[in-house]
Amino acid sequence: MYGWIWLIAGLVLTGAELVAPGVFLIWLGAAALFTGAISLLFGLPLSAEFALFAVSAFLTVFAGRALAQRAPIISDDPLLNERTARLIGRKVIVVEALQGGEGRVRVSDGVWSAIGPEAAVGTWVEVVAAHGARLVVEPVPPDVQPRLSEGN
Incomplete structure (x- = not known):
């Protein structure tokens, strides 16, 4: 029912990740995009859309966190922020x-x-x-x- 709003919100959230990087909004944006696509395909009621967004947001944030912990950032200068x-x-x-x-x-x-x-x-x-x-x-x-x- 509100599928297009979810898709727009997902695009805004993923775009906001470019402005305020922190690798968090991208997962919420992905959850909103997923919710919008499912809503457009199946015509869910608003309460089901919010429930689907909550579950998908939890899963995407959890998956993103697990992915970040599995692939640590390797630096050419490991003491970059340790001046002393x-x-x-x-x-x-x-x-x-x-x-x-x-x-x-x-x-x-x-x-x-x-x-x-x-x-x-x-x-x-x-x-x-x-x-x-x-x-x-x-x-x-x-x-x-x-x-x-x-x-x-």
């Missing part, structure tokens, strides 16, 4: 002495909070881990310390 983890392994210089286990280090053109063993200003340390926004550092032996011209 990207610094692990870098050699940095102490700019505020590490005293009592805390101090500050220079990383490129920024200064970061650091935790680690006692170290004087100007000492080279290596980032070995990250705890939140604080870098965990360890001293670098003098024979492997980088030169200042290496961009650190």
Whole structure:
């Protein structure tokens, strides 16, 4: 009875997915398109259309969620959103002495909070881990310390 309205709603919902991506509206749009097609084919009463939409929306959202969990997104850069983890392994210089286990280090053109063993200003340390926004550092032996011209 309201098949065309369901089809239009389905197209609007799938189009809205392009404007506000989140991989959710597409499943509701698919359910509305399915409801519209069945309504046009069989002439269902309005209450049956709503029931069919509810069931098909549940099934499509559930199926979409299962599909998304089975096929995880693989990135070329797995640390893209983990800024501190990207610094692990870098050699940095102490700019505020590490005293009592805390101090500050220079990383490129920024200064970061650091935790680690006692170290004087100007000492080279290596980032070995990250705890939140604080870098965990360890001293670098003098024979492997980088030169200042290496961009650190």
